[in-house]
Amino acid sequence: MTDPAPHRAEIVVDLAAIRHNVRVLKDLVSVDRPVRLMTVVKADGYGHGMAEAAAAARAGGADWLGVATIDEALALRGAGDRGPLLCWLSAPGDDFAGAVAADVEVTAYSVAELDEIAAVGGARVQLKVDTGLSRGGAPRDAWAALFAAAVAHEAAGRVRVTGIWSHFAASDEPAHPANDQQEAAFREALALAGQAGLDPEVAHLANSAAALLRPSSHFDLVRCGIASYGLDPAPGASPRVGLRPAMSVRARLVMSKAIAAGDGVSYGHTWHAPEDTTVGVVPAGYGEGVPRAAGNTAAVWVDDSLRPIRGRVCMDQFVVDLHGELPPPGTEVVLFGPGDRGEPTAQDWAEATGTISYEIVTRLGGRLVRRYVDSDATEGTPR
Structure with a gap:
């Protein structure tokens, strides 16, 4: 492979490394049973280029892609990606209609946000519950109301609830007590959702560090961001699995x-x-x-x-x-x-x-x- 001198200063991204990392991660989390893999390509693919990283991840076997905003999701669709795609950070007035038209799955944190999405009609929606990060997602005392609203909207044909998910606060610290607490809370949320009448296609909690360190949290799908680019999500704790920095x-x-x-x-x-x-x-x-x-x-x-x-x-x-x-x-x-x-x-x-x-x-x-x-x-x- 030729490697020309850089023009003043440059970033060089090895697409083969991204493909390799995605394959490694998917094999790792699917040792005991099939687990789907989402490669997170938000923030311009963590600086690697969103569209290029996404294509490499798909070629490496990524089942899903994840981004933060609807704008990022629509840009991926504009670049030609057609696979399962989730976005999770929206504000009132965002282009939910554009997301639905582009077959992008959106995330609701609250009843008000779910109502706004449902008003568009035909949306595939995932519900995020806050299990202890205290950031985005429905707090514990709002889970029942969110699930009840989701059941009502689903029964009326306005949305399809495809997933329930949450996010770890300290998965890069394997001994941190928050990890056990959050996983237990997530299981509680899933049980409550089932009692309310929801039957989502996927439940997901694990990020890169949990994908490597916490098999019990893998559920149906894991979301790998930084590890997909070959960087260690938990320095000093992660096992060596052969990731290659891209x-x-x-x-x-x-x-x-x-x-x-x-x-x-x-x-x-x-x-x-x-x-x-x-x-x-x-x-x-x-x-x-x-x-x-x-x-x-x-x-x-x-x-x-x-x-x-x-x-x-x-x-x-x-x-x-x-x-x-x-x-x-x-x-x-x-x-x-x-x-x-x-x-x-x-x-x-x-x-x-x-x-x-x-x-x-x-x-x-x-x-x-x-x-x-x-x-x-x-x-x-x-x-």
Whole structure:
């Protein structure tokens, strides 16, 4: 596979890695019985490109796709996706009619939201119950009313209730007591729904971490977001199952030069050279989503060596310590990648900047070119 030098700075996404991860996850959760897999492609596919990630996930065996908003769902339909698709975050006045026309399943958190969806007619609706995250979803004292309203709308032919679901708060911490509490609450909600007369096609609770760590929570369907892109949803707790990071971020040095001991680097001179050294300028900054917090904490890969970022990350560029070397302009810089060569990973950047890998990959964009490669094929496609 040819791998051309990046144009200034770019994101490279390996579609084969996404296909591989989806296959691995589907096999993992279906060891004892068939469990369907939803690949979550919200937020532009966690920075990997929504339509491209969705197509790769479908090719890898994803039964469902999941997005946050109706706009995202309609964009996927516009890109040609026709499989089962759920969205779950709406506001009053959203385009439920457009979702119904595009065969998108929508989520109701409340009776008022369900009534608005039912007014359109013909909707496939899933009900979300809050089992302890205290975010979206019907609170426990509203479950009975939501289920009764759903039964009434279903009997009138206004909706079809296809699913009931919830979301973990702490599945990346296997010993956290909230996990047992939430799973018990979810089972209680399913029992109450059945008593009310609902018979949904799917019940789902597990996200990426629970897919790897909590088989009892798999139910009919698991929703895998970050794991589909090859990143660990529970660092330090997840088993090694062979996931492959799909994203690399690369740039080229625009210059390198010598600086003297005591010289300050970048805005505010938050780093001074303790001895004579050399530095390089990398043409990407927080305008591209590079975390400003990476200054003096993260490192990049240049000439087969880790090179620490020195000084503050600027809007368009940052500076790295080259330890006395003067590689020429155009030399490749890898901000992060799969780690196969020793380069930093998205998880390394997350730890260096005090965040999670989800944020690292999702926030990147701006002037970065996104290019797609297929490590099972021969060509890449820029976007």
